[in-house]
Amino acid sequence: xxxxxNATDLxxxxxxxLLFEYMPKIAAEHxxxxxxxxxxxxxxxxxxxxxxxxxxVDEERNELWTKVAHGVSELRIPLSAGFVGYSLKTGExxxxxxxxCDSRFDRRSxxxxxxxxxxxxxxPLESDDRVMGVFQAINKVGENVFFSEKxxxxxxxxxxxxxxxxxxxMRAQKLERYAKQLERKxxxxxxxxxELIRILGEVSxxxxxxxxxxxxxxxxxxxxxxxxxxxxxxxxELIFYAAPLHDLGKVGIPDVVLNKAGKLTPEEYERMKAxxxxxxxxxxxxxxxxxxxxxxxxxxxxxxxxxTGYPDRLKGEEIPLAARICAVADVLDALSSPRCYKPAWxxxxxxxxxxxSRGSYFQPELVDILMDHWDEFYSCYRPEGEFAKxxxxxxxx
Numbered sequence: 578x579x580x581x582x583n584a585t586d587l588x589x590x591x592x593x594x595l596l597f598e599y600m601p602k603i604a605a606e607h608x609x610x611x612x613x614x615x616x617x618x619x620x621x622x623x624x625x626x627x628x629x630x631x632x633x634v635d636e637e638r639n640e641l642w643t644k645v646a647h648g649v650s651e652l653r654i655p656l657s658a659g660f661v662g663y664s665l666k667t668g669e670x671x672x673x674x675x676x677x678c679d680s681r682f683d684r685r686s687x688x689x690x691x692x693x694x695x696x697x698x699x700x701p702l703e704s705d706d707r708v709m710g711v712f713q714a715i716n717k718v719g720e721n722v723f724f725s726e727k728x729x730x731x732x733x734x735x736x737x738x739x740x741x742x743x744x745x746x747m748r749a750q751k752l753e754r755y756a757k758q759l760e761r762k763x764x765x766x767x768x769x770x771x772e773l774i775r776i777l778g779e780v781s782x783x784x785x786x787x788x789x790x791x792x793x794x795x796x797x798x799x800x801x802x803x804x805x806x807x808x809x810x811x812x813x814e815l816i817f818y819a820a821p822l823h824d825l826g827k828v829g830i831p832d833v834v835l836n837k838a839g840k841l842t843p844e845e846y847e848r849m850k851a852x853x854x855x856x857x858x859x860x861x862x863x864x865x866x867x868x869x870x871x872x873x874x875x876x877x878x879x880x881x882x883x884x885t886g887y888p889d890r891l892k893g894e895e896i897p898l899a900a901r902i903c904a905v906a907d908v909l910d911a912l913s914s915p916r917c918y919k920p921a922w923x924x925x926x927x928x929x930x931x932x933x934s935r936g937s938y939f940q941p942e943l944v945d946i947l948m949d950h951w952d953e954f955y956s957c958y959r960p961e962g963e964f965a966k967x968x969x970x971x972x973x974x
Contacts, residue, residue, distance in 0.1 A: 586721065592623050592731060603742055612746050613643070616739045620714060623735060624698065624728045627716035631702070631739060632661045634710055641665065641711070652686060659683030661711045664699040668708050670733065673697040674723045696723045700732045702740040709744060712736040771818055774867070778821030780828055790969040791910055792821035797963070798906035799899075801954060805946045806902070819871035820903050823878045826856030853879050853888050873897035878904045883937045893940075901940045905931075905947060908938070913958045914970070924955055 587595070599619045606612050613631050621629040630643045634656070641661055642653045656662055660671050663681050676682040676694040687694055696717045702710040714732060717724050778792045799820040803813045827835060830852050834845045841849060857876025860868050877891060877900035884892030896904075912927045922930070928951060935944035947954055957963040964970045 586625055586719065586725075586727075587623065595619060595622055607746055607749060609743065609746050609750060612743060616712075616735070616743070620712060620732065620735050620739075623731050624714050624724065625717060625719050625721075626698075626714035626724075627718050628692075629712070629714045631743070632665075632711045632713060633702075633743070634665070634708075654683065654685075659686075660697055660699045661713055664701050664711045665708055668701050668703070670701065670729055671697065671699040672724055672726070672729050698724045698729055698732050700729070700736040702736050702743070704740040704744040709740060712739060774818055774871075775821060777825065780825070790964075791914065792824070793967075793969050794910045794914070794957070794964055795823065795903065795906045796820040797957065797969075798909055798954065799902050801950075802902045802905060802943060802946060805950060806942070815867055815870050816899050816902060819867055819874055819899060820906065822856065822860065822868075822871040823874045823903050823907060824852060824856065825859060825871075825875050826852035826854065829855040850879070850887050853877070870897075870899050874900045874903045876900070878907055880904070881938045882940050886938075901943060905939050905943045908934070909947070909954070913955070921958075924958075927955070 596619075599615060603612065603615050603619075606615060613633075616631055617629045620626070620631075630652075632641045632643045632654075634640075635642050635653075638653075639656055640653045641656055641658070642651065654662065657666060660673065660676070660679075660681055660683075662683070663669075664671055671681075673679050673682075674696055676697050677684075682694070682697075686692070694715055696715070698714040700712045701708045702712055712732060712735065714724065714728070717728070796817050800813060800817040803816045808816075830849060834841065834848050837845065853876050857872050860872035860875055863869055863872065874897070876888070877896050880886035880889065880891040880896045880900065882893060882896070882901070884890050909927070909931060912922045912930060913924075915921045928948075931939070931944060931947060935941050958970070959965070
């Protein structure tokens with residue numbers, strides 16, 4: 578299929594009009610393939626060619642390629658092949674009247690497509706002192722059979738603009754690919770980081786006779802509370818991943834105290850209380866938001882709203898919010914689940930204890946949320962509930 582242009586060459590005003598027509602389209606296009614088509618169309622109209630194509634260098638494959646060439650699909654040729662290869666190698670434009678009379682002509686494209694090339698122009702695409710490709714026009718249409726020096730000048734004008742525009746688009750696409758690679762790497766690192774956090778949280782439970790799923794249940798309950806408090810999604814996520822580290826300090830508690838079935842002596846209880854300080858100490862020097870929050874939770878989840886908790890007897894909003902939330906989740910789970918020293922409490926008894934602790938142990942608003950949505954929270958512990966479905970409850974004995 579041939580391009581049917583005007584019978585005579587365009588005047589300077591018509592060329593300017595075409596440039597103003599195409600410039601907004603080109604400026605708005607960021608995909609290289611589409612950009613090549615726009616440039617090829619613009620070049621074909623301005624120099625009155627039957628076909629135009631932009632050849633770019635594929636450095637990895639040492640080839641010249643054109644994704645868009647009028648009348649044909651993608652073509653690939655060696656870097657040194659034909660008129661295009663000559664312009665690429667020398668950096669010089671070409672103005673050829675009869676391709677078949679020129680030894681530099683590579684006939685393979687004509688043979689492959691069944692096309693007959695006569696007059697040809699090539700113009701190197703130069704950017705940053707390097708030739709990145711070649712703009713090629715084939716077969717003059719209209720009254721003039723051959724391309725002229727004026728056509729070559731116009732092709733040079735388009736080539737300069739094309740080179741800068743395509744270079745910018747290619748850099749933008751390269752940056753986009755790089756950004757996506759960084760995003761994937763960041764996701765991978767985040768997944769690995771969260772997995773390490775999970776394992777770290779389970780370390781404290783591993784030494785205990787209790788079921789290690791306690792930390793996951795506390796995380797789930799903490800997340801629900803954070804959502805109902807209307808915290809930003811980023812804060813919700815941090816609380817969910819930091820909550821499992823609330824008892825990390827238990828790694829420093831002796832087994833004889835940690836796994837004692839009976840009531841602890843006053844001395845043993847003091848040893849057990851030290852897990853808050855140990856956990857906070859292990860995490861406090863971190864520079865990440867997640868582990869900083871985990872340090873707050875580990876150190877403060879046994880503080881009480883009325884100031885009678887430990888280790889620092891913080892009161893009210895002196896206690897970090899994440900620790901206040903985790904404290905509610907921790908006690909709810911401790912009462913609702915069996916431990917080595919007790920069976921799970923009945924639901925009504927758990928509910929009464931949580932209500933009784935409103936304003937003393939817990940922030941009143943958090944208990945109100947728990948009571949307003951009690952069935953949703955406690956249903957997790959029922960045999961058909963969320964925790965059972967996720968395998969986070971010990972088997973019923």
